[in-house]
Amino acid sequence: MTRIAYYRVSTGDQSVEAQRQALGGGFDREFADEGISGATPAATRPAFAKLLSYVREGDTIYVYALDRLGRDALDVQATVRRLLDMGVTVDVRGLGPIGGRGVGEIIVAVLAQISDIERQRIKERCESGRMAAKASLAATGRTHRGKASLGRPKAADAAEVATWRRENSASIPATMAQFGISRATVARYCASA
Template identity: 75%
Template sequence: MSRVLYVRVSTGDQSVEAQRHALGGTFDREFQDVGVSGAIRAEDRPGFSELLRYIREGDTLVIYSIDRLGRDALDVQAMVRRLLDMGVTLDVRGLGAIGRGVGELIVAVLAQMADMERQRIVERCESGRAVARASLEATGKTHRGKASLGRPVSADAAEVAAWRKANGASIRDTGLQFGISKATVARYCAA
């Protein structure tokens, strides 16, 4: 019987350390998904998919909160039922072990709240983009003072590509020359 930890964060600049710290204890195995949205079905995430291949009857899966399993209420409920059917105990911080009946009801309510929050996040992002577009159109700058909606321009793409070609430089060296990432150099030179 293994104690298994699953942690997930939506963006690469977030850290799973806060979840690990809050859950404490020792675990036999740990699975994580970093930079993976909760909108992606749990079984389609690399870390969770690996977890499903590992976990066995009698194991305990420990998670920080229900929304770490996902932000789609139906997917979360189906995954919880699948885990329970496999004989896995689901231990959620602050709730304890989830079982049949009342435990599934609590999961359903929490999963619906996670789904609702995901919809609110989408609405807030779209609202912010609409304000930025309107401000950009009216003033030439977004409401936050940026010159575009996308990522800021690090360097002139044509200048970067021309310098690289003229000097026969590698992507790495070109990035160092202009103070930009290798990915940005590759994107500028491919254009």
């Protein structure tokens, strides 16, 4: 009986360390998918695919929360059912071990549906925010958050960078240092001027 931990975070700037600490350690093996959305089917994630190859009957997989397995209700249910059919127990922090058939499957089904609903709500909130930003930008020239454009703000003013570089006969590295911008940004800003 092997104790296996599975961690997942959706973006590259997040860390699985909080999940690792919450689960408490002491695992025989750990698998982590970092920077992979919960909307990606579990079996196609690199670390989870390795976990599926590694796991054996009698093993227990520990996860921080059911949504770490995925946000799509059907995929979560299929993943848990696949593990249960292999004779593997899934232990969800705060929920406890889910093994065999019956009540555990009902709990997984309900929680998977909640995860799926939350994913839809996140998409709706994002779309609502984009629509509000576009409407405000069209009406006032600024988004509802006060930004001058949609998306990420510009690293610097392109005309100012090009003018400074030309007036100072500055190299690309000197211009990078002056404005705190990347080589590609300097090249792009100066090529368009």
